[in-house]
Amino acid sequence: MIGKTVSHYKILEKIGEGGMGIVYKAQDTKLDRIVALKFLPQYLASDLSEKERFFHEAKTASALNHPNITTIHEIDEYEGQVYIVMEYVEGTTLKQIVEGEPISLKKVLDLAIQIGEGLLSAHEKQIVHRDIKSDNLKVTPKGQAKIMDFGLAKLKGATKLTKAGSTLGTAAYMSPEQASGEEVDQRSDIFSFGVVLYEMLTSKLPFGGEHHSAIIYSILNEEPQPLARFNNKVTPEIERIISKALAKDKEERYQHVDDLLADLRRERKGLEYAKSSILTQTYEPPKPKKKILKVLIPASVLVFFALLFFILNPFKVEFTKEQTAQASQNSLAVMYFENIPDPEDKDHTGEMLTNLLITSLSQAVGLEVISRERLYDIQKEIGQTEAKNITPSLASQIALRAGVKTMLLGTILQKEPNLAVTSRLIEVKSGKILNSQRITGFSAAQIFSLVDSLAVLVRNDLEVTPTVVTEAKSVAEVTTSSPEAYRSFLEGVELLDKFYYAEAQAALKRAIELDSNFAMAYFVLSLGNGVDAEARRKFLQKAWQLRNKVTEKERLQIQAAYVSWIENNPLKATEILQELLRKYPHEQRVYDNLARFYANLNQYEKALQTYLAGLKNDSLDKLLWNSLAYGYAGLNRRKEALDAVDKYLKLAPGEPNPYDSKGEIYFIFGEIDSALYWYQKAVSLRSDFISLEKLGYHAILSQDYSTAEKYFQQMGSTSDKIQKTQSEYAFSLIPAHRGQIKQALKQMLDNLSSHKIRKFQNFVLFDYYTLTLQGYEVENYSSMLEYAKKLSIESKKDPTDKIYARDILAWAYLKNGNPKMAYQILNELKRDIGEKLPAWQANYDYTVGLLAYEEGKYESALQQFKKTLEPLLPNHAPQFHYAVSLLKTGHITEAISELKRVTWWSPISLDRINLTLLPLSEYWPIASVKAHYWLGVAYEQQGEKDKAIKEYEKFLEIWKEADPELQQKEIKDAKERLAKLKIKA
Template structure:
């Protein structure tokens, strides 16, 4: 960035967004501070974006109002277009809201000023389209200034928004904005209503853990009542907010003149509310579903940096049958490897675990590790279960078909001292596997010294079916959920549960499994219709038997996941009335409080779960992750430290603690924890984080050693082989580097068998072949990658570095564009290219 443009001296960068880079500058002609807003480099050569940028300036130039940031000028230097704006010293409204220093009267005055500013813009025919608390500055004299008309367009101007995109911030968007309908001034009125709600309650009317949940809530749910957050909001303000947030634009305020009238008047204008304020058609539209999928993909990308294991352990010692029973049901070993029996055994292990966990409310110091957690960590032995989950007892079992019968052998194992306590054998007719579950549960309870009274007997049988075929379909459905590896697995689970309830329409657990499958399909695909299907199935299960806490919890998770937190709260509370020791419901309730902006209540609820099971590994871990998600790294560290004290032999606990230190910027402590984790057990989570720390610290040999560990768990991930090759290369081990590159090539080719037109894999292959000096193959794969998708930024970056490494400077220069200039300038291996005058010429062309 040059130090000056025309008569504007650049002082510092203030920020950036999708439509502009903003710098603080000194106007040397008029001797005043100004803000300069530039088009970002990666879109500066896009004529559509330049047109939008000019349109913003032309629109904003019409506005001259004390509550709108003033546009002073539009300038252009060497094809670089920028706007000169009023520089405002002060705080964002968002920041003031979070500080909670404003009185009710001060909030009302700000509400009035913001409405007056937007009203002035609307009178000029300008719709802002991105009204939010971060776009409103409060200057040092306390006056509101609306910023950034970067998303504005004049009514009647060309609609140049690209097809299939939404502009703005999701939580503040009107329903019509999310569903791709025409936006007008009433869309700004909706966003203003969200800002007012936030100003007076410090919360948002529609919130969620992730973007799809927020979008679903805006289009489908009513806003959380203001009184739930703040009871002191004046009645006329409540009326204004509620009318601004009418989903149907016909019933919303039509102009800001109406808004201002109700803000000022003692008497507000009544409005006849519609009977139905949501549009199912819009909620399930193609555009909306597309946004959901995109948001889910973005969320996945954001999680890619630091690995945090979701599992920790607890170390206890016990005698024959200890008073404290911390249990794991291990996967059932299929003797003879009958493929049909293998699927059923997975479902059977899961139902054993579920049935035994239902009894936690009757027993003191007793808990069961969920089957899904056992499968996730690939735990196969009592020793592993003890180290990872802290159990002191484990049930190991084998299953075998012979003739027309099936035999199940159960063993109760002292996981702490590694000795068998008792063995039971059960044989049933193969067509009646339902009796295998019932007899197996009774045998396990006898081994655990748990007496079967009428209450327990009712619990272990509720929601069941007497139809053996329906039960077998149910077991297969549970297995499909456990063995999930794609949406197809979940769809298979749906079909299996449907078959089970078709055979027995009163099979409660069949409906529960169907609801869970639909919900997980929604989470995986973002397709909205799955939500109502999941809810219907779970409600059917509760209609058949409302006393199943597990089903209540699933429904609570659904309501929470779609942003309907008040309903979720009630459902989780109902589950806890049935089973006060149902810690998953407590953790779900804690999550709801966190989402509703009540961190104090969230922490209290997590603490309650810990108090119920003080030695349960998941309690402290759940609270630690809550702290981590809220940015309270110090308390996250304390809770993860508690997990390590309870589980001194658990590698995952130290890996989690190391990740918390890493987030807190304590790299040395993070490294210690990762090393401790690795000393207990070589594991890919700690190894991958250590590799990152070592490589960025210039310790390439140690980084290579850690990538070697990662590859023990992920031997088919070609990217890890590529990372290892680079680490070897930087540490001077050329032979090992070449071997690793060749292995990366082999694994990448395996990926091409799945999708021969994967441009990024093709480009990686082109780069790897150049690293092993195979020019012919390198050129061929790079040609194929560019033919498939030459606009892909990663493909272009690979092409430039590959052609440069092969001595083909002209070809390297050919593929440079504005979007990859910055990346190229940071690559040490491209320094010769960067010094080339032709590159400098290109850089200047794309330069800010």
């Protein structure tokens, strides 16, 4: 074709070829302009109806005149082949751009807005493109976006896609309705546009597969990976916009492009606003660096204390980005030390030096040293997360926002044969260099001595008086003398911050293997999940023994933990934390921890004020926002809970835990579908994350036992020994839920033998507890008592356990016909727990109610249960025996409400919402089934026969293959009641 003349178009060169034909560059000899000729497939000429349809559509499309749409000039035939003459557009396809360097967020939004404006113009004329993809979008050298191939569009409202027509759309960009061969409208273009947006931001397609059918399946059934997994600059709002554009149900999608455009423009304007709100100093943008390791300094590791419980009272705090703290009289921000020989800081020398220096300088009373954690939050706030090379202007912005008087900038000039370090102490407000230092002569192994020398010089420069620092120790004395141990410690701290328990535990254990006297490593191990309770207690006791090898603030943290856990004195621990905050008011984790103590004492107002103070210090504290979300949820304040968890998600979009937390918030409010969606999002970021357990539990309650097994198998594939063991326990819940108690019993006995061999004391206790419940359920009360005794004996091995299963033991004695022993044990329990902790008192009160329930004293039981539950968080786990007591005493409406919750509730992460200190907190696999029976009874009493029938049928369906022992109890009664109701019906 090259050189030929078609009509008055001289073919110059071939510029492309695809499924819909070949494109040539040509000279329009009449109008002396360059155009593009596209020759369509031969079948158009031979199929008269298809040809007629095409000419009709192309004629309509030729009326489009918009700067972001390629103009159609003419349609004709040449030697039996249909061709279309279009505007020639110089530039590259968006596909080629995406496959090159990553596109900035600004450019993505600029191009997206142009594409959207072109689509809007077409949709206003009732024209649907139905083949939007990055290959059909071109970008000119001046950055103008052009939508091509509108000549192949289909009029809105026309007949459904034919089999041939369905091939027009490239599979990976098809909307679900297009992929299913259904009628398409403008919303199909919106979905395809969403695919393009996802591709621009991630260089990946949201739906994929190795062949056409796999791609179609992915589009119809699978959710795309979160954008933040591939691009950490994506904001939650952009994630929301694209998620809405990619909604599988077209009714849930954007209904019109102008709505999508409005959101894109708002987000683009937000970028400009964020840029203008940054302080006016100019600076050279840093070259792309490896993502900075978000390290918390040792003084802030109390964050992991907060991981044990996320309990607080809700409050609302709002801050603007323009807020800047007032500079303290003698305050300092130590900026990240740039590592010139190793710009990526692969051996973490820069991180170590920075954190060690902060630790050393923090010992000076009267000198407020801002934590590295807080500085990183500010760095993230102003959009410089990736900048490891902190320029002076960027440092000034960070320091001004931190509200400090001075800042220290440092550089590592060389590492071999010795370290060479320079530092500059700068007055933040004026930018004046107060002093500069250069230190050499220390080897890499002597980094601790180097830090000591530099700290002395900085203190002198800041004119910290000698009497203030006389008690300051060398940094090795308050950390470790092993550089490798310190590296492992920092790694463990960072991993725990992301809730990666197994890897964090491995790193921290490596630290204490390298230095057996590393106090803070022991302390952090005592606080992290993924460690057996007995081992954690030993780690804490070791940290307590080594408490003189830490800074004062760290010593107070260890002391508070020791007094609370080992000495069982939460009130004294609270006083210690209050003292710590008086001395170190900017220790964020202490606010979190102190508020949790207040909440555990049911002092919710104090918890509120404490968290308020913490958020005022640092509104970017992601873990605090996480805790806040659960606090709101516990107090039944849905909107505030979701707002708080969304802030957490915005601060850590690339981590799985915010998604898991959001799932749990929805779960607490009974919004199960939403909860499952966010759990799955968490698992998509990390395939062995703790959300698997909750997904498995829901599958059990849905009677989807094969899916539950898959989730539990996935749980067991992790390297985390605790989670692997938890998966073994989870498998035994499946037969328990089905009423096959004997099979569950066998699995639990196998687990018990394995756990004893592996010395997993926590799980040994849990096994005995579950075996006790199973004995109760099949009315084998002698077996119930046997296991309750063993549970109590094993629990007593932990000297911190003041209850040691005496609640369960008293219950078992009563069921064995020995009420005298039951109440004797209960009286001993009351004497021993005293009034130290409300949770212990709740345990006692509930057990009293449980015994009254078993004796048929339902009114007395109800009053005890109410006494137990009244001071607790309103949105706590439902209680089966409380619900039945309500029903037995005529409170039918309240009983139905509680029983409904029992049918879908399964354990979540929070002890205080789960009420794990109550004797029957893990009864849910059986209680969730029996609740259907009791709902049937309740509805029958209310005269709602249809609802009663439905609940009885549900109950009998789940337990259709239950053990014979259970057939004599509720099952027999349910069958009789159901038969009578059906006869009446």
